[in-house]
Amino acid sequence: MTDYEIVDSSFTATINAPIEKIDLPEWCFTLSEKEYQECSPAHVAAGFTTTPDGRRMSINVEVIGGSLMVQHYVETLGHRDHLVLESVSDIFTPTARTTIHVLWEMSVKAIDSERCEFTNHVRSKATDEFKSFLNRQGIPFDVFRAQRQPMSIAHNRGETPLFAESIERAALKNEAVNRSPG
Template identity: 65%
Template sequence: MEDTVIVDTSYSAIINAPLDNIDIPAWCFSLPDEEYQGCSPAHVAAGATRARDGRRMSINVEVIGGTPMVQHYVEQKSSPHHLLLRSISDLFTSSGRTTMEVNWELSVKAMDDGRCEFTNRVYTRPTEEFSAYLDRQGIPFDLFRAQRQPVSAAHNAGETPLFAASIERHALRHAKAAA
């Protein structure tokens, strides 16, 4: 299945907060719209809701490589230091609407008593609808992948340190509230 991965990017940044103060799902599912927008110029809006089966969902709207996307990230695995979300995301292109599977994995591990390493991984795969969309356009999958990878990598590289700073603020704010 590796040949069907469109993009797989992973970047890390430092969080200046103790591991015990960090709760990635609590941050993700309470992330204010303005805070999300501050983590990338490509971020338009964010909110949280529940999927039909009751699992938590983060709704994110962003524009990557000129393509507006609405992501419906449903919680797959969740613990304070690891969150895996999966979305069948809507893409709005000049040639019409389609979908793509986007997986967003956030994790943190302690470096010492007061610092952690945050990792932001995003990997995407085509849906059947997306493959049909490329076929209708006459775009070879490998060509699309080659063009999408640098755009997605640049986006992830830019947002990762800003997400880390946001998680750090969340961790420190909640540590003060608990004290």
């Protein structure tokens, strides 16, 4: 773990759909707010837009450990089976607003011709702004990290199988659309 890494959490779940039917960027950048909310009780809102230079961005709002987070996930790698998103996320705490850096990586690999393994990997680290935020309050980084990790890990553990189910529904819907006549 690096000096200012907050969490490095990875979980897997099975998707009951062939890998060729899965398109992670398509799923991510068309995910409805309702579908996003169904993937975790901590999920508040979701939408998508583009950065000023035209890159796709997923906006996610969630509450983890009592802190409201607004994540501005910019696509840095977008393949059907591998999606990497990066965000300098706003965190609203009872004492102030600050930021953390989050790297969200999703991938799928075939288990067999009808199933895939989905991996949901989330890493976060302190920004300089966040380090100053903790210093102003006299909170040692290690203490913050020790308190934050269990909440972030539990959140990822809970949302991973629900994301997998959502991706599966999207893949099977795509399959049904592709099979329908006309």
